[in-house]
Amino acid sequence: SQELEQSPQSLIVQEGKNLTINCTSSKTLYGLYWYKQKYGEGLIFLMMLQKGGEEKSHEKITAKLDEKKQQSSLHITASQPSHAGIYLCGADLLNRDDKIIFGKGTRLHILP
Amino acid sequence: DTGVSQDPRHKITKRGQNVTFRCDPISEHNRLYWYRQTLGQGPEFLTYFQNEAQLEKSRLLSDRFSAERPKGSFSTLEIQRTEQGDSAMYLCASSLLRAETQYFGPGTRLLVL
Numbered sequence: 001s002q003e004l005e006q007s008p009q010s011l012i013v014q015e016g017k018n019l020t021i022n023c024t025s026s027k028t029l030y031g032l033y034w035y036k037q038k039y040g041e042g043l044i045f046l047m048m049l050q051k052g053g054e055e056k057s058h059e060k061i062t063a064k065l066d067e068k069k070q071q072s073s074l075h076i077t078a079s080q081p082s083h084a085g086i087y088l089c090g091a092d093l094l095n096r097d098d099k100i101i102f103g104k105g106t107r108l109h110i111l112p
Numbered sequence: 113d114t115g116v117s118q119d120p121r122h123k124i125t126k127r128g129q130n131v132t133f134r135c136d137p138i139s140e141h142n143r144l145y146w147y148r149q150t151l152g153q154g155p156e157f158l159t160y161f162q163n164e165a166q167l168e169k170s171r172l173l174s175d176r177f178s179a180e181r182p183k184g185s186f187s188t189l190e191i192q193r194t195e196q197g198d199s200a201m202y203l204c205a206s207s208l209l210r211a212e213t214q215y216f217g218p219g220t221r222l223l224v225l
Contacts, residue, residue, distance in 0.1 A: 088155075098168065102154030
């Protein structure tokens with residue numbers, strides 16, 4: 001079974017609309033990372049969350065880690081074509097500060 | 113540009129051939145990681161180094177795979193006797209210290225025919 005579940009698997013939204021992507025784990029998330037990936041390219045770091053209840057924002061993207069540290073959400077406000085891509089959540093599930101376990105990703109398409 | 117670099121970006125090889133990929137981490141980053149990503153999946157951890165020491169290897173890393181980081185700077189990942197199932201994107205990442213953000217390179221896309 002997948003240790004990190006992302007939902008939805010894919011998302012199509014009209015430009016200008018808001019959207020939310022979720023990342024859920026059955027284990028405690030000791031470090032939660034959000035990355036963005038364009039098809040065929042490497043991962044671009046977006047944000048890292050560590051503390052329960054933590055929330056970070058960068059431009060129009062906001063990420064939150066819930067109090068129990070088992071779920072994170074990524075929210076995009078007023079989506080733009082440049083937001084299209086694959087959003088990956090990754091986590092340190094062992095509290096060892098080494099490897100990241102990734103979800104399968106959410107594919108976001110923005111309609112002009 | 114001082115980001116993580118990988119070479120080559122693309123590699124097509126025939127089954128049974130050996131291939132080697134190189135990763136140059138961000139300067140002064142102590143940790144270097146290798147991941148593999150197949151179509152429609154997230155990256156999967158393969159191995160990582162702290163300086164020149166290889167500290168962990170995933171069960172995904174069969175005997176045909178070997179990784180080195182001889183001087184604690186760049187790293188190489190070699191696949192011997194490639195199989196079609198090895199076709200994937202091989203990603204390298206580096207970080208300064210434990211619990212620090214991992215920064216990824218552009219990846220090497222391998223196709224085994």
